[in-house]
Amino acid sequence: MIRKKIYITTRYPAFLLAFAAQWLLFGIVFPQAYAQKRKPVLLVANKHSNTLSFINPKTFQVIETIPTGPNPHEIAVTPDQRTAYLSSYKAPGNTISVIDLVSRKQMKEINTGAYTRIHGVAMAPDGRNAYFTAGQTGFIVEIDTKTNEITRTIPTEGKISHMVYVSADGKRLFTANITSENISVIDRESGRLITQIPCGPGCEGLAFTPDGKYLWAGNQTAGTITIVDLLTYKPIETFECKGMPVRIRFTADGKRALVAGWVKEGTLTVLDVATRKEIKRIRVGDFAIGVELTVDGRYAFVGCEDSEEVQLMPDGSERVKIKTSDSDGIHVVDMKTLEVVSIIKSGLGPDPMIMSFPPEK
Numbered sequence: 001m002i003r004k005k006i007y008i009t010t011r012y013p014a015f016l017l018a019f020a021a022q023w024l025l026f027g028i029v030f031p032q033a034y035a036q037k038r039k040p041v042l043l044v045a046n047k048h049s050n051t052l053s054f055i056n057p058k059t060f061q062v063i064e065t066i067p068t069g070p071n072p073h074e075i076a077v078t079p080d081q082r083t084a085y086l087s088s089y090k091a092p093g094n095t096i097s098v099i100d101l102v103s104r105k106q107m108k109e110i111n112t113g114a115y116t117r118i119h120g121v122a123m124a125p126d127g128r129n130a131y132f133t134a135g136q137t138g139f140i141v142e143i144d145t146k147t148n149e150i151t152r153t154i155p156t157e158g159k160i161s162h163m164v165y166v167s168a169d170g171k172r173l174f175t176a177n178i179t180s181e182n183i184s185v186i187d188r189e190s191g192r193l194i195t196q197i198p199c200g201p202g203c204e205g206l207a208f209t210p211d212g213k214y215l216w217a218g219n220q221t222a223g224t225i226t227i228v229d230l231l232t233y234k235p236i237e238t239f240e241c242k243g244m245p246v247r248i249r250f251t252a253d254g255k256r257a258l259v260a261g262w263v264k265e266g267t268l269t270v271l272d273v274a275t276r277k278e279i280k281r282i283r284v285g286d287f288a289i290g291v292e293l294t295v296d297g298r299y300a301f302v303g304c305e306d307s308e309e310v311q312l313m314p315d316g317s318e319r320v321k322i323k324t325s326d327s328d329g330i331h332v333v334d335m336k337t338l339e340v341v342s343i344i345k346s347g348l349g350p351d352p353m354i355m356s357f358p359p360e361k
Contacts, residue, residue, distance in 0.1 A: 038081070038357040040295060043101075044330060045072035045086055046347025048306055048322050052086065052099060053346035057294050057301070057355065060332055060342045069097040069109050074163075074352045076123040076130055077101070078145055081357045085121055085130045085143070093117040096132060096141075098148055101358035108148050115141050115153060120163035124188075125170045133161045133175060140164055140173060140186070154191040156184040162204050168212060176204050176217060183217060185233055195233050199226040207248035207257070209273070218245035220262060225276075239276045243267055249291040249300070251335075258300055260288040262310070268302050268333060280338045285328030290351040293335075300333040303350040323348065 041063070042055040050070055054063040071090030077083070086097040096110040096118060112118055115134035118141065122131045129151070130143040138161055140154040158177030161184065165174045172194070173186040183197040183206065202221030208230075209216065215228040218241070225245055227237045243261030250257050254273060261267035261281075266288030270279040285304030292301045306328055309321040330350045332342040344350075 038359065041101075041356050041358060042292065042301060042353060043075055043077070043084060043356050044290070044301075044303060044346050044350045044353040045075055046327075046350050047071050047073055047089075047352075048349030049347035051347045052084070052097075053350070054104060055330075055344060055346065057299070060344050062344065062346050064104055065347060066099075066104055066106070068099065068106055069095045072097060072352070073119050074121040075354045076121040077354055077356050078123060078130075079125070079127040082359065083107075083145065084354075084356070085123075085132075085145075086352075087118040087121050087132055089117055089119050089135075091117065093119075096121075096143065101356060102361055110143065110148055110150070112141055112150065115139055120161075120165075120175070122164045122166045122173075124166050125168060131164050131166060131173060133164045135160050135162050140175065152191065154186060155193075156186070157193050158182060158184045158196065163206060165206055165208070168208070174206060174215070176206050178202055178204055181219070183215070183228065197228050197233055197235060199228075199235065200224050200238060202244075205245070205247040205260075207250055210250055210252060210254040216248050216257065218248050218259065220244040220246045225259070237276075241269065241271070241278075243269065243281075245269070246289050247291050249293060251293065251297055253297075258291050258293075260291050260302060262287050262289055262305070266302075266304055266328075268300065268331070270338060282333055282338060282340065284331035284333070284340065285343075288331075290353045292353040292355055295355065298335055299341075300335055301344075301353055302331045302333060303353055304328040304331070305351065306349040 042057045044053045053065045069088040072086040073089040074087045084099040088095040094112045094116045098108040100107045117135040119135045120133040132141045142151045144151045156175045159179035161175040163176040175184045185194045199217045200219030200222040205218040217226045225241045245259045246262035247260040257271040259269040268282045284302045287305030290303030307320045311319040329343040329345045334341045
C-alpha cells in the first residue's frame with residue numbers, strides 16, 4: 001500500500017464552504033425535491049448497441065430504448081431534467097447526441113469537427129453549458145445548451161484527457177489525464193490552466209466527496225486511488241485499490257465509496273471512506289464500469305463493458321473485442337446486504353448511467 005500522511009484542515013474559506021453547499025444542493029436536495037414530484041428514471045447508454053435505455057429504478061424494468069449516435073460513452077443532464085447530452089467516442093468520435101428526455105428522441109447531433117474522440121461530459125451547475133473532452137486532441141469542448149452549438153474549445157495541457165468535471169460552484173473544470181497521469185485544474189471563465197495535480201498511471205475516473213473537501217481519482221493501471229485536497233490542489237494520500245478502479249461513486253452521506261473494477265471478472269468494491277478499508281468486493285458483470293445509486297441509496301446499479309477482451313493502448317485508446325450475443329447486463333446491488341439482487345438487460349455495453357427526473361410527456 002502506498003500511503004502519505006494526511007493533514008486535516010479544519011478551517012476552510014468561504015468559497016470552499018459554498019462549494020460544498022452547492023454540491024449538496026445539486027447532488028442531494030434537487031433530486032430529492034424532484035423525487036417528490038416526478039418519477040425517477042435511470043438513463044443507461046448501451047455503448048455497443050448505440051442506444052439509450054430508460055429504466056424504472058424501482059421495478060428494474062426497461063421502459064423504452066431509443067437509438068443514439070455511435071458508441072455513447074458518457075451522459076450529462078440539464079438541471080431542468082429535460083435534455084441529456086451523450087458523447088460519441090468511437091473513431092473518429094466527433095459527434096455529440098442531444099436527447100429530448102420528454103419525447104425520448106434524439107433532437108440533434110452536434111458535429112465537433114477536428115475535435116475527435118469525444119468522451120467525458122459534465123454539466124455546469126446553471127445548465128447553460130455542457131463540457132466534453134476531445135480525448136486524443138487534448139481539448140475541452142464547450143456547448144451552449146440553448147443553441148446546442150460549440151462556443152469555445154479549451155486546451156487541457158494534459159495527454160489523453162478522458163473525463164471532465166465541473167466544480168459545484170461552477171468556477172473550475174477538472175480533467176483526468178490518462179497518459180500524463182495527472183488532473184488539469186482550469187479556470188472556467190478564462191479557460192486558463194491553474195495547475196496540474198500528479199496522480200498515478202491510468203488516472204481516469206474522478207469523484208468529489210459530498211462535503212466538497214476532497215477529490216478522489218482512480219488510477220486504473222496502477223490499481224490505486226489518489227485523494228486530492230480541494231483547498232490546496234495537492235495530493236495528500238494514495239492507497240491501494242486492486243482491480244483497475246475505473247469509476248468512483250460516493251453514497252450521499254459520504255461514508256462509503258463504490259468503485260467499479262474494469263477487469264475480466266468485474267467487481268464493485270465497497271470502501272469505508274474514513275479508513276480506506278475494503279468492506280466487500282462484489283462480483284458483477286465482466287469489465288464493470290458505470291455506477292449509479294437510487295436517490296434513497298438502497299440500490300446501486302453497475303454497468304459492464306460486455307467484452308470478451310479489453311486492452312488499454314499506450315495512446316489511451318481502448319481496444320475492445322465486443323461480445324455479439326448476450327449482455328452481462330446491469331447488476332443491481334442491494335446496499336443493505338451487499339448482494340446482487342437483479343440483472344437488467346438493456347443492450348450491449350451498458351456503461352454510463354445517471355438518475356434523471358424528466359417531466360411527464
